[in-house]
Amino acid sequence: MTIAGFVYSTLQRLQAPVIRRWYDHMTRIDRDGNMLFMNYGWAGLDEPRSLRLEPEDEPFRYCMQLYDRVAGAVDLEGLRVLEVGCGRGGGASFIHRYHRPVSMTGLDFAPKSVEFCMARHAVPGLSFVRGDAGALSFPDAEFDAVINVESSHCYPSMKAFLDGVSRILRPGGHFLYTDYHSPAQLVELRRMFGECGLSLIEEEDISANVLRALELDNDRKKALITKLVPKGLRHMFCEFAGMEGTHTFNRSFRTGDRIYSRFVLRKPAPASVEDAEVRELQPAGV
Numbered sequence: 001m002t003i004a005g006f007v008y009s010t011l012q013r014l015q016a017p018v019i020r021r022w023y024d025h026m027t028r029i030d031r032d033g034n035m036l037f038m039n040y041g042w043a044g045l046d047e048p049r050s051l052r053l054e055p056e057d058e059p060f061r062y063c064m065q066l067y068d069r070v071a072g073a074v075d076l077e078g079l080r081v082l083e084v085g086c087g088r089g090g091g092a093s094f095i096h097r098y099h100r101p102v103s104m105t106g107l108d109f110a111p112k113s114v115e116f117c118m119a120r121h122a123v124p125g126l127s128f129v130r131g132d133a134g135a136l137s138f139p140d141a142e143f144d145a146v147i148n149v150e151s152s153h154c155y156p157s158m159k160a161f162l163d164g165v166s167r168i169l170r171p172g173g174h175f176l177y178t179d180y181h182s183p184a185q186l187v188e189l190r191r192m193f194g195e196c197g198l199s200l201i202e203e204e205d206i207s208a209n210v211l212r213a214l215e216l217d218n219d220r221k222k223a224l225i226t227k228l229v230p231k232g233l234r235h236m237f238c239e240f241a242g243m244e245g246t247h248t249f250n251r252s253f254r255t256g257d258r259i260y261s262r263f264v265l266r267k268p269a270p271a272s273v274e275d276a277e278v279r280e281l282q283p284a285g286v
């Protein structure tokens with residue numbers, strides 16, 4: 001490793017405790033548990049409110065639509081699913097209720113968030129654990145699908161994360177992933193996918209959809225920040241939430257400085273397994 005590489009990776013490692021504290025702080029200020037999501041959201045450009053939701057889920061529409069866009073790429077019914085970086089558990093709960101996996105596990109490295117999730121979303125089939133994206137400690141081939149929503153930009157090593165995802169996925173399993181990157185990071189990321197044994201099936205630039213969601217969800221987030229955050233800290237929270245008037249809102253996704261992407265990846269299965277799966281899908285007698 002070069003000296004510059006060493007300094008960079010040390011700085012990245014030192015960031016982790018600060019990020020963890022930041023997310024735990026959110027749990028402390030949100031005493032009534034109003035904040036179930038912490039992503040920018042997704043809205044269709046022609047039909048912004050495309051997803052059918054239960055009335056109690058309406059306030060979280062755009063954040064849920066982002067999850068639906070990512071998780072809906074494959075049929076998760078009856079599968080074992082893990083979400084890494086589950087935050088306040090709203091996404092894991094959404095997938096559990098709307099996409100019906102046999103088990104849904106949410107993992108996060110912020111202890112207070114995990115405690116919150118366990119208390120708030122205590123239903124059979126949905127569980128939460130504390131863990132680090134860079135050191136996933138599940139057995140090999142434990143999951144049929146791994147989901148990751150707007151969390152990976154916090155990780156000190158994307159390579160360590162992708163290696164872990166590839167190991168804990170069963171052959172033929174899917175990695176459903178979304179986050180924002182600079183154009184240079186995207187080039188590096190595509191190279192890393194292959195290196196870590198994951199095949200890229202689909203990649204979509206959803207920056208325009210995320211911007212539309214930021215516009216449409218602005219008033220709800222503004223009311224939440226005004227209610228929960230002391231005046232002196234509101235500016236910082238607004239930047240974090242991508243509110244109207246912030247750098248994220250005005251520049252990042254509009255100018256292409258940052259691109260918000262959605263990916264579908266697959267851990268290849270040995271040819272014999274692929275053949276058996278195709279036979280299973282064919283009607284009897286074919």
Ligand SMILES: C[S@@+](CC[C@H](N)C(=O)[O-])C[C@H]1O[C@@H](n2cnc3c(N)ncnc32)[C@H](O)[C@@H]1O
Nearest residue numbers: 023037038039085086087109110132133151154
């Ligand atoms: C912007 S929030 C998104 C949360 C959730 N996915 C959502 O969309 O509401 C990022 C989350 O990633 C988690 N996170 C950051 N670094 C992590 C790591 N190394 N391991 C596990 N979780 C991590 C944070 O604690 C936080 O909950």
